[in-house]
Amino acid sequence: MKTLKSQNKSFSQEIYTWYSLFGRNNLPWRKNISPYRVWISEIMLQQTQVKTVIPFFNKFIKKYPTLKSIASASEDDILALWTGLGFYRRAKNIYKTKEIIKNDFKNRFPKNFDELILLPGIGRSTAGAIMSIAYQESYPILDANVKRVISRYKKIDLNGKDCTKQLWLTSEELTPEVNIFEYTQGIMDLGATVCTSKSQDCMRCPVNKNCKSAYEDINTRPKVKKERSKKKIYFTLAHSNDSFLLFKKNEKSFWESLWVPYDTNGLKGNDIFKEPANKKITNINHLLSHMELDITVEIVDYKTPFKVKTNLEHEWISKDQIHNYGLPKPIMTIIENHG
DNA sequence: AAATCGTGGTC
DNA sequence: TGACCAAGATT
Structure with a gap:
């Protein structure tokens, strides 16, 4: 044999x-x-x-x-x-x-x-x-x-x-x-x-002897051609006494359950905020795997935190407590840089 | 079963 | 520098 x-x-x-x-x-x-x-x-x-x-x-x-x-x-x-x-x-x-x-x-x-x-x-x-x-x-x-x-x-x-x-x-x-x-x-x-x-x-490579692609200049990568859809987001970020007003995102979509600023839903004049002492607008382009976010954040400063009339889950979160909350990266970056 | 779900490394 | 893609799972 x-x-x-x-x-x-x-x-x-x-x-x-x-x-x-x-x-x-x-x-x-x-x-x-x-x-x-x-x-x-x-x-x-x-x-x-x-x-x-x-x-x-x-x-x-x-x-x-x-x-x-x-x-x-x-x-x-x-x-x-x-x-x-x-x-x-x-x-x-x-x-x-x-x-x-x-x-x-x-x-x-x-x-x-x-x-x-x-x-x-x-x-x-x-x-x-x-x-x-x-x-x-x-x-x-x-x-x-x-x-x-x-x-x-x-x-x-x-x-x-x-x-x-x-x-x-x-x-x-x-x-x-x-x-x-x-x-x-x-x-x-x-x-x-x-x-x-x-x-x-x-x-x-320890298995080059029996490898069917050894020393070949092959590209085994799958073709991935995905269009990234674009989405505009308008946030209003209230800030006062080193605290930030954040809302828990509850939609079944990206960033679910994370804490983000108030989403004005594209409406220019938003309802729950009074006239701030100071305001500043920043714009961020942020890529997710499947979409491109064009985020406009209006940061509004107040002398003191105020009670917010809304059914949405929200909290004033102080800067030294912010790291106990789940935030999307770009939002965390904005907060860390503001103040 | 194709879309959805983040962010940063790498070149 | 923009594009690919990384110790995938879920619906």
Whole structure:
């Protein structure tokens, strides 16, 4: 019988070995690993670069180091720690999930994939990451790194139909039963440092031998051509005695549940404000992923805070308390710079 | 199932 | 410098 046992190590073994030599071991969520910390980091890392997440993760963990410590946190508490990070639904989902874990799991972090994937904000990839990193059980992931690495390795067209299904099947095939922790971290590190979206350093790649795209100058990026719709927003930001009048945004749209100035809804003369002692208008162009905001903010200064006649949820928030509230980045910037 | 959901890194 | 895109999930 012809035994064609390959002299080469398998894909996962190569990744494992490479990780032990070149893995990024200094990332904060790779220290003191717990299911809770893995969960928080994985949520923050969704569609967000490592470099961006690091300070947010550290700040979050400093305030809420454990599942127990976050048990009684409010949604606003969690949103406050998300200010400036974006995709604020993630923070709301962290709130929902910790409530579910508290009420339905006796505040013990779920250990099964089937339980994890039912939790808000945890999809297949995040559940797989928690299983493999926190519990060291063999589950595939499919984040941007894995997508890129295996699509090049197997030459899967990222613009093709059903490519997501193919990618998941491929990720399953390549995912090992053993050393799952190192493999999962390793393939992400490989995608982040060697096989990046803008450069393919095939010379340093541990799986270049069987890679169908090795040393090819290919572009595996999917075509994304999205028109950004434009939206005008008119805010009136009342300020007095170092406090700012903010309203909780309750529409099911962007920045939901964050605190913003009064939205005049495009009406020039607004109803709930008296004539201010001083006013100033600033204009900001702010990009979201799917739209372009043209924000006009009229900052109106008053000698003393006044009672606001409205049914809208609102508060006068002092500057030293502002960081306990969830605000969109551009609004936070305006407030920090005013005064 | 295409749209929605943020912000900053990177070149 | 504008454009791509990043440890995706949800509806």
